[in-house]
Amino acid sequence: xxxxxxxxxxxxxxxxxxxxxxxxxxxxxxxxxxxxxxxxxxxxxxxxxxxxxxxxxxxxxxxxxxxxxxxxxxxxxxxxxxxxxxxxxxxxxxxxxxxxxxxxxxxxxxxxxxxxxxxxxxxxxxxxxxxxxxxxxxxxxxxxxxxxxxxxxxxxxxxxxxxxxxxxxxxxxxxxxxxxxxxxxxxxxxxxxxxxxxxxxxxxxxxxxxxxxxxxxxxxxxxxxxxxxxxxxxxxxxxxxxxxxxxxxxxxxxxxxxx
Numbered sequence: 001x002x003x004x005x006x007x008x009x010x011x012x013x014x015x016x017x018x019x020x021x022x023x024x025x026x027x028x029x030x031x032x033x034x035x036x037x038x039x040x041x042x043x044x045x046x047x048x049x050x051x052x053x054x055x056x057x058x059x060x061x062x063x064x065x066x067x068x069x070x071x072x073x074x075x076x077x078x079x080x081x082x083x084x085x086x087x088x089x090x091x092x093x094x095x096x097x098x099x100x101x102x103x104x105x106x107x108x109x110x111x112x113x114x115x116x117x118x119x120x121x122x123x124x125x126x127x128x129x130x131x132x133x134x135x136x137x138x139x140x141x142x143x144x145x146x147x148x149x150x151x152x153x154x155x156x157x158x159x160x161x162x163x164x165x166x167x168x169x170x171x172x173x174x175x176x177x178x179x180x181x182x183x184x185x186x187x188x189x190x191x192x193x194x195x196x197x198x199x200x201x202x203x204x205x206x207x208x209x210x211x212x213x214x215x216x217x218x219x220x221x222x223x224x225x226x227x228x229x230x231x232x233x234x235x236x237x238x239x240x241x242x243x244x245x246x247x248x249x250x251x252x253x254x255x256x257x258x259x
Contacts, residue, residue, distance in 0.1 A: 002057045002064060006207050007031040008093050008157050018099070019057040019064070022060065023071050024149065028052040034091040045070075045235040046253050048218040055207040058186045058197040065195075068136050068185045075227065078145030080180030083228045085176045087219045088211040089147075090207040094181070095157040096143035097206030099152060099199035110163040113140040116202055120219035120243050121244035126196045127202035137195075138185045139205055145179035148168065148186035157208075170188030178227060182207050221248045221255055 006017035007030055009191035013031040022028045027040030032052060042050050053073055058065045077085050106112060107125040116124040117138050131137050145163040146169035151160040162173035169176050197204055200248055213219040225248035226233035233239050237248025250256055 001024070001030075002066075003029065006054070006208065007032040007052070008095060008153070008210060020054040020208075021057045021067065022052065023067075023073075024056045025050050025052040025210075028054065028210075032210065034210075034212055037210060038214050046218075046249075048214050048253060049235075050212040050214050052210040052212065053182070053207065055182065055184060055196040056204065059196050059198065060192070061194040065186055068187050071185065072183040074181040074183065075178040076181060077176070077220070077227050078142065079164050079169060079176045081176075082230060084225045085145075086177060086224060087216065088172055088213075089152065090213070091211060092147070092177070092217060093153050093154045093157070093208070093210040094143070094161045095206060095208050099204045099206055101203055101206075103201075103203045106205065109141075111142040111144065113142050115139065115141075118153050125203050127192055127197075128188075129193050133188075133190040135188045136185045137188045137192065138183055139202070140181060140183050141205060142209070143180040143182075143207075143209065145177055146173035147175040147177050148173045149175040178223060179224045180209055217255060218249065218253070226249070238254050 001022045002019050004015050004017055006020060010016035012247055024044050025037050025042050026039045030053045030206050037050050042052055055062050055148060061082050066083040083205055116127055118128055118135050121128055146164055149162045155159040162170055222237045225237045231239040231245060233244060236253055239245055
């Protein structure tokens, strides 16, 4: 779903932003609020995640190119003491990255993981000029994971969040929350010389997050079992490499009886 809206940066102003591609909540629009998101449906595998996630749309020339298949948003620890990570507060929202970033700012950001990658190419700070036909180009970027513990948003939609320093949250932003890492895949199909983002060059990559899990106890169980437990989980909180640890949720994505 691609729309020229941004309910964080331009709330209530449809058409004011560049084109964004939305995943997660199916109702996201310029007027979205925590309440409206909680009432909306979702494309997430876990049906309790009504959060909205969006990023600049991908184009080849003037043609909009939709992402390939299911997109991945990891919830991880951004700090060394992963057992201290707490769930997102309801309604928290922020922007990671900047549409006005230079190549150097994108490259040197503490949020850059691999930048753009395809085939054997990785850590490209702009969209590659070409990738092998039939492949895909991925972009990976980490969000700040330290919250000031007070504000759900800020004037620049960034100041209430901070990246860790040396693996720890700074005193100004003492609350560690899950670190989001978007891994978005677009079909590459050979020549990418005309590829661009709706916000500009590849290094203008950024994304937005608006938290709206419909049952905070579900998110809390996933954070406790997976992030605090040092596991790499699927959407129901199961680590296939450590099956003896069990899962946070039932196959229906509910809390186990007696929880």
